[in-house]
Amino acid sequence: MDYEKLLSDHARKIKPSGIRKFFDLASQMEDVISLGVGEPDFTTPWAIREAAIYSIEKGKTFYTANQGLLELREEICHYYDRRFGVQYDPKDHCIITVGGSEGIDLAFRALLNPGDEMIILDPGYVAYTPGVELAGAVPVVIHLTEENEFKLTPEQLKEAITPKTKAILINFPSNPTGGFMTKEDYEKIVPIIKESGIIVISDEIYAELSYEEEFCSAAAFDEIKDQVIIVSGFSKAFAMTGWRLGYLLANPVLTKAMVKIHQYVIMSAPTPAQYGALEGLKSCEHEVEKMRDSYKVRRNFLVKAFNDMGLETFKPKGAFYVFPCIRSTGLTSNEFCEKLLEDQKVACVPGTAFGEAGEGFIRVSYAYSIEELKQATQKIAVFVKKYQ
Numbered sequence: 001m002d003y004e005k006l007l008s009d010h011a012r013k014i015k016p017s018g019i020r021k022f023f024d025l026a027s028q029m030e031d032v033i034s035l036g037v038g039e040p041d042f043t044t045p046w047a048i049r050e051a052a053i054y055s056i057e058k059g060k061t062f063y064t065a066n067q068g069l070l071e072l073r074e075e076i077c078h079y080y081d082r083r084f085g086v087q088y089d090p091k092d093h094c095i096i097t098v099g100g101s102e103g104i105d106l107a108f109r110a111l112l113n114p115g116d117e118m119i120i121l122d123p124g125y126v127a128y129t130p131g132v133e134l135a136g137a138v139p140v141v142i143h144l145t146e147e148n149e150f151k152l153t154p155e156q157l158k159e160a161i162t163p164k165t166k167a168i169l170i171n172f173p174s175n176p177t178g179g180f181m182t183k184e185d186y187e188k189i190v191p192i193i194k195e196s197g198i199i200v201i202s203d204e205i206y207a208e209l210s211y212e213e214e215f216c217s218a219a220a221f222d223e224i225k226d227q228v229i230i231v232s233g234f235s236k237a238f239a240m241t242g243w244r245l246g247y248l249l250a251n252p253v254l255t256k257a258m259v260k261i262h263q264y265v266i267m268s269a270p271t272p273a274q275y276g277a278l279e280g281l282k283s284c285e286h287e288v289e290k291m292r293d294s295y296k297v298r299r300n301f302l303v304k305a306f307n308d309m310g311l312e313t314f315k316p317k318g319a320f321y322v323f324p325c326i327r328s329t330g331l332t333s334n335e336f337c338e339k340l341l342e343d344q345k346v347a348c349v350p351g352t353a354f355g356e357a358g359e360g361f362i363r364v365s366y367a368y369s370i371e372e373l374k375q376a377t378q379k380i381a382v383f384v385k386k387y388q
């Protein structure tokens with residue numbers, strides 16, 4: 001039987017993630033140092049683990065409300081207000097999701113009709129373009145540039161908006177570039193968003209990992225707040241990738257639509273994870289701060305190490321990735337990563353895994369110990385020397 005024939009057009013056409021493809025290659029080799037994965041090397045803080053264990057011991061093993069535990073939604077709304085000065089109502093504006101990943105999918109499915117255009121920033125997180133395509137819509141790409149520190153400029157935004165544009169997805173601090181938008185940067189694009197009436201899906205999953213400048217939420221501007229859907233979660237800042245817990249904050253109409261989809265597809269996010277996250281928001285600010293400090297030290301180390309070996313590297317202001325430019329080696333991003341893996345057994349991700357505009361760059365994650373980063377950069381320096 002030819003099962004290929006049975007597949008939907010969507011399943012057939014969608015491309016596998018460029019990150020996974022590369023890591024399948026690396027996993028077949030021994031003693032590889034990987035700087036590829038965007039996953040904290042820290043264990044989830046103990047208070048969170050303990051609260052989740054306790055919830056199971058107490059028999060809290062049932063579905064929660066579709067939207068998630070009200071207590072957790074309340075705590076998330078307090079948190080967004082306390083940390084970023086944006087107010088939401090836990091009953092009408094908040095959904096607990098299975099990671100930021102589900103949040104992105106819900107936002108797409110609640111908004112997009114076939115033929116709608118959705119603006120995506122390139123380089124950008126690998127799930128965005130396939131997600132838009134799975135919703136039957138058309139991704140329209142804006143290429144971000146290093147000269148603009150990988151920020152979105154008002155000129156670029158204006159040019160990309162057409163009568164078919166439904167929404168734009170932004171992600172600052174960004175995976176993979178570490179690009180960052182300050183309040184002043186947002187002020188330049190807010191009038192365009194207001195005037196066009198498009199929705200902004202703002203993936204703020206790295207908000208807590210902002211190093212020198214204060215994080216600014218896209219929803220912090222009253223004139224466009226109702227046009228913004230915030231996607232966030234616990235994976236990165238709270239080191240909770242495997243718990244699969246995230247959340248959405250949006251206006252009541254959008255929230256209601258997204259809950260409808262969520263209730264049929266997921267029912268409710270994992271209950272022990274919700275109790276753990278609740279404790280995380282209540283008592284783990286200090287742990288989050290310690291992890292952030294540690295990422296900052298690693299970022300400083302990597303930016304210097306790459307620039308010292310002759311690869312020009314923009315200093316990212318957030319997230320946990322650096323995005324060195326490898327053009328001076330004469331190799332493409334893919335060639336660089338493949339040859340580096342063969343030659344030195346160090347795995348990085350080609351910039352092109354994040355879109356066309358990633359050509360000439362590699363993504364290096366610093367969610368690894370400083371010892372691993374030291375070893376890996378020594379090996380990368382040996383490799384780069386061969387091409388200078």
Ligand SMILES: Cc1ncc(COP(=O)(O)O)c(C=O)c1O
Pocket residue numbers: 038098099100101102125171174175203205232233234235241245246
């Ligand atoms: C920008 C961005 N958004 C969303 C996600 C998905 O995170 P989660 O584990 O919460 O699904 C990731 C994970 O790498 C990410 O980098």
